[in-house]
Amino acid sequence: MRINLEQAISKIQLGEVVAIPTETVYGLAASLALPEAIQLIFDLKKRPLNNPLIIHVCSTSQIKEYTSELPPDFDRLADFFWPGPLTMIIPIQCHLVPQIVRANLCTAGFRIPQHPLAQQLMHFTGPLVMPSANLSGKPSATSAAHVE
Numbered sequence: 800m801r802i803n804l805e806q807a808i809s810k811i812q813l814g815e816v817v818a819i820p821t822e823t824v825y826g827l828a829a830s831l832a833l834p835e836a837i838q839l840i841f842d843l844k845k846r847p848l849n850n851p852l853i854i855h856v857c858s859t860s861q862i863k864e865y866t867s868e869l870p871p872d873f874d875r876l877a878d879f880f881w882p883g884p885l886t887m888i889i890p891i892q893c894h895l896v897p898q899i900v901r902a903n904l905c906t907a908g909f910r911i912p913q914h915p916l917a918q919q920l921m922h923f924t925g926p927l928v929m930p931s932a933n934l935s936g937k938p939s940a941t942s943a944a945h946v947e
Contacts, residue, residue, distance in 0.1 A: 808924055821913075825940040827844065844935045859877050
């Protein structure tokens with residue numbers, strides 16, 4: 800079932816999971832603020848809980864809200880590669896990121912996607928977790944038809 804941006808925003812805010820395109824593959828998106836929705840991603844994908852998720856944000860300032868320190872070249876890498884398909888693993892303030900997202904680690908992966916739809920969605924929903932839209936261990940979905 801295909802939905803528009805407004806429907807996707809509503810579903811995410813209600814704790815549902817939606818598939819959206821990114822610059823690489825389609826992802827299953829859920830709000831970082833809703834652990835029940837995040838658990839649904841693990842269930843849908845049959846993903847092991849010890850496999851952390853990437854947090855997608857709109858800006859580096861959002862990342863800085865979760866960290867206690869940044870790697871020395873963070874700003875240089877961010878300026879060069881973001882928005883885009885780079886994921887940076889960064890030490891975080893653990894109490895600010897649900898354990899299920901980070902697999903109980905005190906680091907988290909962050910990405911600023913380039914795809915305009917992902918950017919628009921996060922503008923309204925805030926940070927999202929968004930692994931690829933496929934069963935764990937299977938090929939990633941590169942089209943809407945693969946997701947369906």
